[in-house]
């Protein structure tokens with residue numbers, strides 16, 4: 001291994017993903033904490049033996065840490081709810097997403113693929129949503145399966161358990177490959193997940209070079225609302241007076257939460273402030289602000305990444321060496337796709 005190509009950022013990510021402090025890693029390796037500090041600062045390169053121990057500990061092949069051409073930290077992460085999450089937990093979740101995104105980079109490079117997205121070009125969020133629908137050849141109607149639409153356009157959904165119920169998703173845009181990390185712990189309704197995916201997609205499209213402030217959250221919500229239901233199509237559906245039954249039917253049709261539909265109707269001016277407040281009070285008093293009727297919505301399941309992994313395993317001689325993962329690490333990360341036992345691995 002050419003020691004010059006050691007990538008300290010990858011060591012830091014691997015450590016953070018496992019929730020290890022520098023001190024804990026030093027103890028595991030029986031070395032000084034200051035050494036770990038220096039490795040991660042890039043002022044000292046670990047010995048071959050130490051690299052081997054680190055690789056074994058975190059489940060990588062030694063070559064993993066010698067990829068110095070990876071845009072590991074590019075791609076901003078915005079959180080809708082970051083306040084109550086501890087820094088350690090947040091770092092671990094972000095590190096896991098970045099490490100999964102590295103696999104995606106390898107796979108996309110192998111296939112010569114990029115996400116099918118468009119530049120912002122000073123468009124307002126709503127205009128951007130309309131432009132993207134047009135670019136993806138989507139008519140003005142409801143989007144039946146948002147996950148499939150995103151994946152058809154090579155937006156990757158990184159679906160894993162966050163171990164943090166306060167966080168439902170965030171986005172990484174690495175080299176114009178958009179990866180949306182989604183918490184699949186089952187705590188979020190299908191309509192909320194769809195809104196989150198659109199909200200995060202908006203950040204990738206609209207906010208790559210902006211300072212994260214409050215306005216971007218509103219912009220991402222505006223994009224999501226328009227992308228899921230274009231104004232010109234939903235306006236005629238949002239006419240009041242409407243019965244609760246009709247509202248439920250609308251939710252089933254557009255696969256958007258009732259709360260979002262009411263909010264949208266208010267935004268579009270089809271209901272007055274007073275009526276908006278009255279409906280929201282009704283929703284609260286019946287517990288619908290916390291748990292809405294499902295209206296037949298079912299969770300969407302991503303398949304793109306698992307399919308690519310399967311294909312990669314089938315067509316690549318030594319797939320694990322290419323991905324630079326140990327067998328247990330691979331199996332743990334991709335157990336949803338069946339793990340190695342059910343797949344044909346070149347090495348076997």
Ligand SMILES: [Zn+2]
Pocket residue numbers: 078079080199203216217220
């Ligand atoms: Zn956001």
